[in-house]
Amino acid sequence: MENLEHDFFVAVTASDRLRLRRIYRQDAGPAVLLVHGAMANGRIFYSNTGKGLAHYLARAGYDVFVLDLRGRGGSTPIIDKRARHGQTESIRDDIPAAHRAIRALKGDAPIHWMAHSWGGVLMHSALLRDPDLIPDVASCVYFASKRTVRVKNLQRRLKVDFFWNGVAHLITHVVGYLPSRAMGLGPDNETRLSHAHSSRWVRDDRWVDPVDGFDYAAAATRLALPPTLYFAAWDDPCLGHRDDVRRFRDEAGQHVSRLHLLGRCTGHRQDYDHASLLTHPDAVDDHFPLVLRWLAGDFAAVPENI
Numbered sequence: 001m002e003n004l005e006h007d008f009f010v011a012v013t014a015s016d017r018l019r020l021r022r023i024y025r026q027d028a029g030p031a032v033l034l035v036h037g038a039m040a041n042g043r044i045f046y047s048n049t050g051k052g053l054a055h056y057l058a059r060a061g062y063d064v065f066v067l068d069l070r071g072r073g074g075s076t077p078i079i080d081k082r083a084r085h086g087q088t089e090s091i092r093d094d095i096p097a098a099h100r101a102i103r104a105l106k107g108d109a110p111i112h113w114m115a116h117s118w119g120g121v122l123m124h125s126a127l128l129r130d131p132d133l134i135p136d137v138a139s140c141v142y143f144a145s146k147r148t149v150r151v152k153n154l155q156r157r158l159k160v161d162f163f164w165n166g167v168a169h170l171i172t173h174v175v176g177y178l179p180s181r182a183m184g185l186g187p188d189n190e191t192r193l194s195h196a197h198s199s200r201w202v203r204d205d206r207w208v209d210p211v212d213g214f215d216y217a218a219a220a221t222r223l224a225l226p227p228t229l230y231f232a233a234w235d236d237p238c239l240g241h242r243d244d245v246r247r248f249r250d251e252a253g254q255h256v257s258r259l260h261l262l263g264r265c266t267g268h269r270q271d272y273d274h275a276s277l278l279t280h281p282d283a284v285d286d287h288f289p290l291v292l293r294w295l296a297g298d299f300a301a302v303p304e305n306i
Helices: 053-059 087-106 118-129 131-136 154-175 192-203 216-222 242-251 288-295
Strands: 004-011 017-024 031-035 063-068 111-116 140-143 228-233 257-262
Touching: 004 087, 017 053, 017 087, 031 053, 031 087, 031 118, 053 063, 053 288, 063 087, 087 111, 087 118, 087 131, 087 192, 111 118, 118 131, 118 140, 118 216, 118 242, 140 288, 154 192, 228 242, 228 288, 242 257
Parallel strands: 031 063, 031 111, 111 140, 140 228, 228 257
Antiparallel strands: 004 017, 017 063
């Protein structure tokens, strides 16, 4: 039996529509909302040939919804110099709107949240900003998600300090947005504001909204987020280094959590990197089963191994 796929759209403004790609086998399955990271779109989770985390979850009986954040992937309009939205809109409007659209479709079925890279930061921020969502999210799973970058190495200096916090600012100032796709930097573009906001958070110990000053860190001290599994990849020197992933987990406050390192030194088949922890063929038999255990509520079956 093949997975079924179709797209539907959620309007968040008079002109902006979010695409949700639904991948499933049965309508009655628990739901999973997937959110991508920066310079990316939902294709990190699926392929046209049935590969990827989304298809894996659908084969396991889950009803999967892959979100393209505003202006990315199949969401419209695409990001160009006219785009005026940043990450605040993703946190405050887009992710909650996608969740509520799924809830309206799924009734009382459990909904889980998953993300890659910066998507995990946006998801936790959305929960802290709108705590009514917290009891409605059964669990979270994040792949290589970090908010700040404190690890010090050559890759960090080149990719974060030199490019993301330096050259990219100049490009967005001149062009009006970050044309990542045309430059071969990633599958999708970033608005001037989404780049500026994430660049600020990467450098800043304060987890505070750059638009309206909402204090996410303070909210994390008052609220308990859903049970969250944080994966880190062994061969990920700066975009999701295990120390930075740990820092993100710790600043999210007291909640049921595991930090799990994916590498040969911890018994896994590969020394995964920032993307291959989702895309490598071995992931299906190596650590994707741990995701299913987490979604089933069997948290003790997933060890904290660093």
